[in-house]
Amino acid sequence: MVESVQPKFARQELVKDAAYINGKWVKESDATFEVTDPASGEVIATLPDQDVSAVDEAIDAAYEAFGSFKKTTGRQRAVWLRKMYELMTEHAEDLGKLLSWENGKSLAEGVGEIKYAASFYEWYAEEAPRVNGTTINSAVPGNRVFTQRQPVGVCGIICPWNFPSAMITRKAGAALAAGCTVVLKPDSQTPLSALALAHVAEKAGVPPGVFNVVLSHTHTPEFGLRLCESPKVKKVSFTGSTAVGKILMKQSASTLKKLSFELGGNAPLIVFEDADLDKAVNEAIACKFRGLGQTCVCANRLYVQKSIIDKFTAMFSEKVNKFVIGHGLKEGVTHGCLINPDAIKKVEAHAKDAIDKGAKVVVKGGRLPELGPSFYSPTVLTNVPQDADVTKQETFGPLCAIVPFETAEEVVKWANDTNVGLAAYLFSKNVDTIYTVSEALETGMVSCNTGVFSECAVPFGGVKESGFGREGSLHGVEDYTVIKSTVIGGLPERL
Numbered sequence: 001m002v003e004s005v006q007p008k009f010a011r012q013e014l015v016k017d018a019a020y021i022n023g024k025w026v027k028e029s030d031a032t033f034e035v036t037d038p039a040s041g042e043v044i045a046t047l048p049d050q051d052v053s054a055v056d057e058a059i060d061a062a063y064e065a066f067g068s069f070k071k072t073t074g075r076q077r078a079v080w081l082r083k084m085y086e087l088m089t090e091h092a093e094d095l096g097k098l099l100s101w102e103n104g105k106s107l108a109e110g111v112g113e114i115k116y117a118a119s120f121y122e123w124y125a126e127e128a129p130r131v132n133g134t135t136i137n138s139a140v141p142g143n144r145v146f147t148q149r150q151p152v153g154v155c156g157i158i159c160p161w162n163f164p165s166a167m168i169t170r171k172a173g174a175a176l177a178a179g180c181t182v183v184l185k186p187d188s189q190t191p192l193s194a195l196a197l198a199h200v201a202e203k204a205g206v207p208p209g210v211f212n213v214v215l216s217h218t219h220t221p222e223f224g225l226r227l228c229e230s231p232k233v234k235k236v237s238f239t240g241s242t243a244v245g246k247i248l249m250k251q252s253a254s255t256l257k258k259l260s261f262e263l264g265g266n267a268p269l270i271v272f273e274d275a276d277l278d279k280a281v282n283e284a285i286a287c288k289f290r291g292l293g294q295t296c297v298c299a300n301r302l303y304v305q306k307s308i309i310d311k312f313t314a315m316f317s318e319k320v321n322k323f324v325i326g327h328g329l330k331e332g333v334t335h336g337c338l339i340n341p342d343a344i345k346k347v348e349a350h351a352k353d354a355i356d357k358g359a360k361v362v363v364k365g366g367r368l369p370e371l372g373p374s375f376y377s378p379t380v381l382t383n384v385p386q387d388a389d390v391t392k393q394e395t396f397g398p399l400c401a402i403v404p405f406e407t408a409e410e411v412v413k414w415a416n417d418t419n420v421g422l423a424a425y426l427f428s429k430n431v432d433t434i435y436t437v438s439e440a441l442e443t444g445m446v447s448c449n450t451g452v453f454s455e456c457a458v459p460f461g462g463v464k465e466s467g468f469g470r471e472g473s474l475h476g477v478e479d480y481t482v483i484k485s486t487v488i489g490g491l492p493e494r495l
């Protein structure tokens with residue numbers, strides 16, 4: 001087993017052991033749950049396992065707070081958001097350590113995520129004063145029409161473990177910018193980053209009831225149900241699997257909730273023979289192994305044109321063989337562990353299926369029991385046939401499946417042959433290829449000649465069963481507003 005690592009924090013107060021409701025830290029609960037370091041298996045925190053009455057309390061607090069928060073100016077909300085950005089930036093090292101500790105990703109990736117997460121608060125600090133409506137020329141003589149973008153109300157936010165900080169700020173930043181209040185339910189495997197964000201909100205002076213965090217391991221589905229069914233909650237924003245998204249959508253029917261869903265992906269990464277090969281290999285590595293493959297936009301299948309597939313595979317595998325896998329907080333480690341041992345099962349199943357169907361093993365990889373049950377060294381397969389499961393389903397782990405293709409028409413058909421459509425990548429120096437292929441891909445995002453495109457300025461979201469709504473960018477705040485149209489009639493003729 002890897003040695004346990006006890007990180008030292010410059011600001012120990014960032015590590016919380018209580019929920020945060022209506023500006024108070026709530027520890028009382030009949031039950032508790034443990035948060036473990038996925039690398040060493042050690043318990044790193046014990047938190048209240050709240051029951052559904054805590055969600056009701058948080059919803060009531062957020063509903064009450066909304067009454068005054070919606071009246072604040074965008075300029076005032078910008079001050080709070082900027083302060084939160086500054087605090088996150090100041091404590092990036094501590095927050096990154098905490099995140100890596102509970103999630104298993106390397107410290108470099110942990111700190112990187114904190115900077116990425118903070119950038120959404122900065123972005124929305126800049127958007128908050130500019131949530132404007134429009135004036136519209138009426139078709140009726142004597143009428144005047146204008147619109148306002150009003151905050152939708154209390155927002156329920158449900159987030160996954162793979163980005164314990166950034167998935168929260170990308171939603172909460174937009175919600176607060178619009179004037180909404182939030183009730184956040186983090187994943188019970190990575191709640192410490194969410195609680196640290198509550199601490200940041202408190203320190204920034206965000207009013208009580210505006211930013212609430214509820215905690216549960218045992219009652220997660222009930223929490224989700226309550227957020228979907230409460231008439232006081234006007235919107236639910238969810239990032240996670242397509243399967244859970246479908247449950248939440250059904251549950252939201254009774255209140256016709258406004259929804260934003262960022263769900264599963266199955267990203268194709270396409271390398272054409274005219275691509276800059278060094279660049280394509282480096283970017284493909286960064287894309288495939290971000291979070292050790294546990295990212296919704298990680299390449300799930302690499303389509304490489306036949307004429308260059310052997311060279312590409314050799315260069316790619318050489319880099320994979322240099323990975324240093326270990327405890328994410330240990331110096332020199334490039335890649336940490338998976339979130340839990342179960343996450344390895346799908347990697348193994350997809351690898352076995354592809355090999356059974358004729359794929360060739362280039363890097364064997366496999367479990368690393370000497371490090372611990374959540375460790376897996378990446379597997380690289382080439383000549384994977386298009387009928388392998390990995391081309392249709394998201395693996396969400398360190399399996400790299402390289403599939404040969406011949407023509408642009410063929411690869412576009414294969415890339416689109418899936419029920420989801422989040423991100424796609426293509427590498428080519430030919431501008432015709434870049435335009436025509438990116439237009440034909442059925443995904444919400446296409447990344448050309450770069451393997452990591454995520455940043456606060458890019459509208460993030462999918463099509464098909466990857467969900468709907470866009471986060472970040474100039475569009476992100478729209479999902480947290482409703483358009484109020486005001487018509488003034490009977491005005492005299494224009495002078």
Ligand SMILES: NC(=O)c1ccc[n+]([C@@H]2O[C@H](COP(=O)([O-])OP(=O)(O)OC[C@H]3O[C@@H](n4cnc5c(N)ncnc54)[C@H](O)[C@@H]3O)[C@@H](O)[C@H]2O)c1
Nearest residue numbers: 159160161186187221224239240241244262263264265296
């Ligand atoms: N599109 C995106 O932006 C994006 C980002 C990150 C992850 N994802 C997707 O998330 C999935 C991996 O995350 P996961 O395994 O944690 O997903 P998941 O759907 O199992 O869990 C996501 C969150 O929902 C909670 N949850 C589970 N069941 C629930 C229920 N019935 N009611 C309410 N909440 C419930 C979990 O506790 C967790 O906090 C992958 O499919 C990945 O592609 C998508």
Ligand SMILES: O=CCCC(=O)O
Nearest residue numbers: 162163295296297454
């Ligand atoms: O896992 C999904 C989110 C990843 C990202 O924001 O780039």
